[in-house]
Amino acid sequence: MIETKTGIAGKDINIDAAGHVTGRSIYVDDIPVMEGTLFAKIFDSPHAHGIIKHIDYSKAETVEGVVSIFSATDIPGRNEIGGIIADEPLFANGKVQFQGQPVLLIVAETEDAAEEAFKEIKIEIDPLPIITDPREAFKQGQLLCRSRTFNKGDTKEAFQNCKYVFEGAAETGGQEHLYLETQGAYAYPMESDSLKIYSSTQGLRHVQETVAHVLNVGMNKIEVDTTRLGGGFGGKEDQAAVWACMAGLAAWVLKKPVKCIPHRMEDMRMTGKRNPYKSNYKIGLDAEYRIIAYETTFYQNGGASADLSPAILERTLFHGTNSYDIPHVNMIAHSCKTNLPPNTAFRGFGGPQGMFVIEAAIDHAAKELGVDANYIQRKNMMDNGTEFPYGQIVAGCEAKPCWEEVVKRYNIESIKKEIDDFNKQNDFVKKGFSMMPVCFGISFTNTMMNQARALVHIYWDGSVSVSTGAVEMGQGVNTKMLQVAANCLGISAARIKIETTNTTRVANTSPSAASSTTDLNGKALLNACEQILERLKKVARNICNEEETAAVIIKDEIVFINGVQKELSWNELIKQTFFRRINLSAKGHYATPVIHFDKTIEKGHPFAYHVYGTALTTVTVDCIRGIYEIDAVHVVHDFGTSMNRNIDLGQCEGGIVQGIGWMTMEEIVYNEDGRLLSNALSTYKIPDIYSVPAELNVHFLHSDGPEAALFKSKAVGEPPLMYGIGAFFAIRNAVLSFNPNAILPYVSPITPEKVLMALYSKKL
Numbered sequence: 155m156i157e158t159k160t161g162i163a164g165k166d167i168n169i170d171a172a173g174h175v176t177g178r179s180i181y182v183d184d185i186p187v188m189e190g191t192l193f194a195k196i197f198d199s200p201h202a203h204g205i206i207k208h209i210d211y212s213k214a215e216t217v218e219g220v221v222s223i224f225s226a227t228d229i230p231g232r233n234e235i236g237g238i239i240a241d242e243p244l245f246a247n248g249k250v251q252f253q254g255q256p257v258l259l260i261v262a263e264t265e266d267a268a269e270e271a272f273k274e275i276k277i278e279i280d281p282l283p284i285i286t287d288p289r290e291a292f293k294q295g296q297l298l299c300r301s302r303t304f305n306k307g308d309t310k311e312a313f314q315n316c317k318y319v320f321e322g323a324a325e326t327g328g329q330e331h332l333y334l335e336t337q338g339a340y341a342y343p344m345e346s347d348s349l350k351i352y353s354s355t356q357g358l359r360h361v362q363e364t365v366a367h368v369l370n371v372g373m374n375k376i377e378v379d380t381t382r383l384g385g386g387f388g389g390k391e392d393q394a395a396v397w398a399c400m401a402g403l404a405a406w407v408l409k410k411p412v413k414c415i416p417h418r419m420e421d422m423r424m425t426g427k428r429n430p431y432k433s434n435y436k437i438g439l440d441a442e443y444r445i446i447a448y449e450t451t452f453y454q455n456g457g458a459s460a461d462l463s464p465a466i467l468e469r470t471l472f473h474g475t476n477s478y479d480i481p482h483v484n485m486i487a488h489s490c491k492t493n494l495p496p497n498t499a500f501r502g503f504g505g506p507q508g509m510f511v512i513e514a515a516i517d518h519a520a521k522e523l524g525v526d527a528n529y530i531q532r533k534n535m536m537d538n539g540t541e542f543p544y545g546q547i548v549a550g551c552e553a554k555p556c557w558e559e560v561v562k563r564y565n566i567e568s569i570k571k572e573i574d575d576f577n578k579q580n581d582f583v584k585k586g587f588s589m590m591p592v593c594f595g596i597s598f599t600n601t602m603m604n605q606a607r608a609l610v611h612i613y614w615d616g617s618v619s620v621s622t623g624a625v626e627m628g629q630g631v632n633t634k635m636l637q638v639a640a641n642c643l644g645i646s647a648a649r650i651k652i653e654t655t656n657t658t659r660v661a662n663t664s665p666s667a668a669s670s671t672t673d674l675n676g677k678a679l680l681n682a683c684e685q686i687l688e689r690l691k692k693v694a695r696n697i698c699n700e701e702e703t704a705a706v707i708i709k710d711e712i713v714f715i716n717g718v719q720k721e722l723s724w725n726e727l728i729k730q731t732f733f734r735r736i737n738l739s740a741k742g743h744y745a746t747p748v749i750h751f752d753k754t755i756e757k758g759h760p761f762a763y764h765v766y767g768t769a770l771t772t773v774t775v776d777c778i779r780g781i782y783e784i785d786a787v788h789v790v791h792d793f794g795t796s797m798n799r800n801i802d803l804g805q806c807e808g809g810i811v812q813g814i815g816w817m818t819m820e821e822i823v824y825n826e827d828g829r830l831l832s833n834a835l836s837t838y839k840i841p842d843i844y845s846v847p848a849e850l851n852v853h854f855l856h857s858d859g860p861e862a863a864l865f866k867s868k869a870v871g872e873p874p875l876m877y878g879i880g881a882f883f884a885i886r887n888a889v890l891s892f893n894p895n896a897i898l899p900y901v902s903p904i905t906p907e908k909v910l911m912a913l914y915s916k917k918l
């Protein structure tokens with residue numbers, strides 16, 4: 155990549171940082187409200203499953219300031235918001251399927267009035283049986299979509315030839331997204347029977363399309379605009395549509411601006427989380443500890459409707475063998491329907507859930523065989539030429555180089571010895587360690603979604619406007635887009651404005667997700683900039699009387715032809731181009747080449763490339779109180795040729811801590827009635843600054859990086875989260891060194907309470 159003066163104090167600064175720390179960054183709730191704006195509040199079901207017998211909101215309607223109360227019957231179009239499968243009503247219609255399901259929408263002049271009205275609504279529900287457990291749902295035939303099987307080789311036969319075979323179960327819990335900005339939308343009516351909606355969404359197209367069919371209008375009547383999100387983490391990929399539809403419906407019917415933003419507790423109880431999984435595994439090894447066969451069945455807790463669960467289920471299968479080369483594999487996955495809010499995308503999108511199970515299986519085998527898990531992990535590590543169970547052949551593999559670099563750089567043998575010595579010397583404090591390799595595929599697994607567009611205008615004063623389909627949610631994509639335009643056009647970043655994401659400027663966007671936002675939108679932007687650049691080069695040659703073949707470069711806003719600096723500034727070049735009536739705007743498009751996947755045979759080449767890395771985690775457990783600390787996470791991560799080291803490092807650090815949170819302290823609890831007990835920040839603990847490992851080292855493994863990655867800088871949004879899985883096994887190992895007979899199943903999160911119970915438990 156060409157180095158240019160970016161005008162933002164060095165190219166590795168996130169352009170959003172200043173706005174965030176000074177409070178100037180704009181989120182949905184910061185948009186100045188228009189006169190006459192109304193406030194909408196969802197009345198949600200207090201029961202998890204049942205038939206609605208009676209709703210009485212006559213008293214609520216009389217509360218002063220209440221304008222209207224909407225229900226399913228007020229929808230002009232379809233009462234349907236399901237993204238993949240049409241199985242999710244916007245408003246409960248006759249039946250409720252989870253606590254927190256929208257039943258009515260109260261629209262009032264003030265938030266207080268809406269709040270008041272909420273309390274006056276009476277609902278009677280005839281209860282139906284409540285299922286919260288995916289295995290139970292499966293037993294009762296409650297599935298959200300067709301089950302899937304990935305198969306390679308013949309496990310049945312292979313197990314016969316294995317020297318060792320182990321079977322067991324593993325579970326991972328849910329995870330609350332806890333984006334700092336809750337869900338929300340602000341809609342207002344425009345001319346020609348149309349709506350403009352500011353939405354805190356990762357998926358503008360989904361919001362636009364859903365509002366359009368709820369209102370029974372064309373997508374062209376709905377303009378969706380997103381400046382940035384105060385975090386999404388997957389939670390605003392599809393679920394943002396609820397709030398956009400609510401605000402949109404009310405604005406449409408009442409012809410008034412309407413804001414719909416839930417409070418934190420409403421957001422927590424109404425939205426789905428990371429899908430919890432329960433799984434069975436069977437692993438077979440030969441005498442040399444080569445894994446010969448692996449079978450697993452995944453029971454995904456999908457919640458009451460499909461949402462993104464079918465796609466998440468698929469990614470669980472794609473990552474079910476993590477970084478290992480296993481000749482015989484059979485993995486079955488069921489998406490189970492339960493009476494919980496529809497669970498949804500969360501950083502890693504099913505990948506972490508799949509990886510946890512193989513890591514548990516390997517750890518189980520290691521414990522039985524009396525070796526360190528890392529011996530089996532390393533022995534079975536994939537390499538170029540390995541075939542994934544889904545048929546793609548591993549290429550550009552950095553799995554072993556990352557692992558070896560960790561071993562060398564952080565001196566694994568001395569860490570092991572230190573831990574052994576420490577554990578010998580201390581009776582009531584124990585240390586543990588683990589290795590966690592990660593291999594994560596980059597691309598939407600639905601091939602169709604791997605496309606993007608960008609729109610670039612150069613105004614005739616030389617300033618530049620950039621629109622893409624990318625949503626900034628803290629991952630730094632706007633900064634990377636700025637780098638793309640500045641580098642390609644050879645100008646200062648100060649000249650460039652990254653516009654909001656808007657459906658009228660960039661249509662049919664894929665959600666900002668799958669870690670692919672930067673690659674897809676960056677390449678589309680590059681395409682747009684290159685189109686304009688070609689036109690500018692022609693004009694430059696013409697102005698300077700140079701041959702058509704002369705090489706033109708614009709660098710630091712100066713034109714060079716055949717290596718010679720010309721008296722032609724950027725501003726002059728732009729003016730001259732405009733005077734010649736040449737187009738200074740361009741629309742770019744990009745579709746990832748090569749990738750394909752055939753679901754009928756579950757084989758193909760779904761990923762543009764894979765991201766690799768390894769984490770070494772060490773922990774200390776206080777064996778009297780059950781509490782623990784993560785001492786260190788040492789990572790070697792394959793970034794390709796990082797285009798922004800600070801942003802990429804930030805993504806790694808944030809992902810790791812979020813992953814540790816999922817594995818250790820974040821515990822979603824629903825009771826048997828399907829009521830969320832961990833429904834506030836007082837009952838749901840996420841990592842804070844004190845939970846960050848005392849040492850967190852991320853070493854940049856420099857690989858060439860694939861062409862499919864923007865500037866050969868690999869996608870980084872999700873993969874680091876999975877390093878957090880290492881914390882589970884490290885803590886478990888520490889507990890076992892205190893009590894070798896501890897009962898500590900492969901069930902995450904491994905909270906201090908569970909650790910305490912395990913420390914003093916005993917296998918019979």
Ligand code: MTE
Pocket residue numbers: 384385386387388500501502627628629631666667668669670671672805808869870871872
């Ligand atoms: N980082 C921050 N700060 N905030 C977020 O919401 N979302 C994660 C990841 N990193 C997220 C984040 C998720 S779930 C994804 S898929 C990617 O960013 C999306 O952005 P990318 O495609 O540009 O990596």
Ligand code: MOS
Pocket residue numbers: 356386387388389391499500501502503666667668669872
């Ligand atoms: Mo990320 S879970 O793909 O939004």
